[in-house]
Amino acid sequence: MRSPFLSAAATGMLPLIAVFALFLLLRGHDAPGGGFIAGLVTTIALVLAALAFGAGTVRAALAPLACRLPWIGLLVAAASGVPAVARGQGFLTHHHVQIDLPDAPALRLSTTLLFDVGVYLTVVGAAIKVLDAFAAEAPP
Template sequence: MKLNDIVIQTTTKFVLFIILAFSIFIFFNGHHHPGGGFIGGLMTSAAITLLLLAFDFETVKRILPIDFKILTASGMLIATLTGMGGLVFGGPFLSHTFGYVHLPFFGEVELATALLFDLGVYFVVVGSALTIIEMIGGDQ
């Protein structure tokens, strides 16, 4: 039986960008408010899972040519090197700092080095979740 899937594919093309924008928002929200790298990575993997549901595996592999195992390893490397940065400046492992800079168009912005560690956590969560999904979710 040939199923009609134009509704789910058209909906996915809009909803995907809403979910990705929300994941980026919740990633930057995580320093003072609920959020952070872990839940932002889970939202990004939810968006890519929706893309996998609406289209098939080969199409998603063509538009996202990323090996997710390498993404996991590079995220772990980023997180570890950010932790090592505390040792370079004479502090304990994983110590972090912050400062206030003046950016054009945004005004006074607080930048923290914990954001770089969170970026590593984000990559690890996206890579491991999508590796698990493509291993146990695909049919043969």
């Protein structure tokens, strides 16, 4: 039996959790935090959604991503090391670029953020696979 209270609470909390995960992901390239903890926070949101709306609903929404996401994440994380190799430096030596915008703070981008995005995708993809395995019905 589904709890209407849990469903209502999850409906309000899931967007907040998603924004918090995005904050952790974007903060990580300049400070502690980043892809791994943002992936875990996103996993918490997925567990909450499964508890509130049913595991079948979440499984149906995430099934297309389940097999691809960890591999895409590994590819993105590995690609973050390519610019350093192209410059003759060690793999995963990170580079930063600052873009000065008129009437706005400077935008700082780095390959560290790209690495964190790859880690995030890998963690979320692996978590989806684990949650899918736990939510699967046992064979008769």
